[in-house]
Amino acid sequence: MAKEKGKTVSKKSRLRVLPPLLIVAGIAVALVALVILWQQDPSASPRTIISSLIEDQPYISGVSVGLTLGGIVVAFLLSSKETQKRCVKSGLTVFAAFLVFGAPTYLLYALRGLGVSYSLLVSLVVALFAVGLFLLMRLLREKE
Numbered sequence: 001m002a003k004e005k006g007k008t009v010s011k012k013s014r015l016r017v018l019p020p021l022l023i024v025a026g027i028a029v030a031l032v033a034l035v036i037l038w039q040q041d042p043s044a045s046p047r048t049i050i051s052s053l054i055e056d057q058p059y060i061s062g063v064s065v066g067l068t069l070g071g072i073v074v075a076f077l078l079s080s081k082e083t084q085k086r087c088v089k090s091g092l093t094v095f096a097a098f099l100v101f102g103a104p105t106y107l108l109y110a111l112r113g114l115g116v117s118y119s120l121l122v123s124l125v126v127a128l129f130a131v132g133l134f135l136l137m138r139l140l141r142e143k144e
Contacts, residue, residue, distance in 0.1 A: 015074075015078060016078060018071070018074055018078075019071040019072070019074045019075035019078065020071065020075075021071070022067050022068070022070050022071030022074060023067070023068050023071035023072065024071075025067045025071075026063075026064045026065065026066070026067030026068030026069075026070075026071065027064070027068065029060065029063050029064045029067065030053075030060070030061065030064040033053055033057070033060045033061075033064075034049055034050070034053060037049045037052060037053055089139060089142075092135065092139055093136070093139050095132075095135070096132045096133075096135040096136040096139060097132070097136065098132070099128050099129065099131055099132025099133075099135065100129060100132035100133055100136060103125050103128035103129050103132060104125050104129055107124075107125060107128065108121065108125055111124070111125075
């Protein structure tokens with residue numbers, strides 16, 4: 001008997017189902033854990049439920065993040081080279097924007113809370129701001 005052409009499924013097309021499954025499984029693990037914690041104490045606030053999930057049971061949030069990131073990485077690796085290049089450029093653009101806007105604000109607050117000296121703090125923030133501007137200018141110049 002000859003195999004019908006329409007019924008054979010290639011290995012690559014079977015692998016294309018894997019990334020969405022991993023991402024959905026990661027989100028489902030987090031949601032199921034949150035629902036279970038909520039049912040244990042229905043009067044708890046969402047903030048309390050999420051903090052107890054992160055602090056008391058870090059393996060659940062680790063599994064959830066791991067499955068979701070695994071799905072994203074597999075989707076990236078299965079994509080074409082052109083798509084991979086675009087994704088890397090987009091990621092670098094977001095990272096550069098964080099360095100430009102996030103370093104002077106959020107990083108400043110985070111490092112101030114750790115007790116870093118003010119002169120080191122300012123020099124680090126200015127350096128990260130400059131790196132972010134340089135990276136952003138370079139990425140914008142490549143697009144032209």
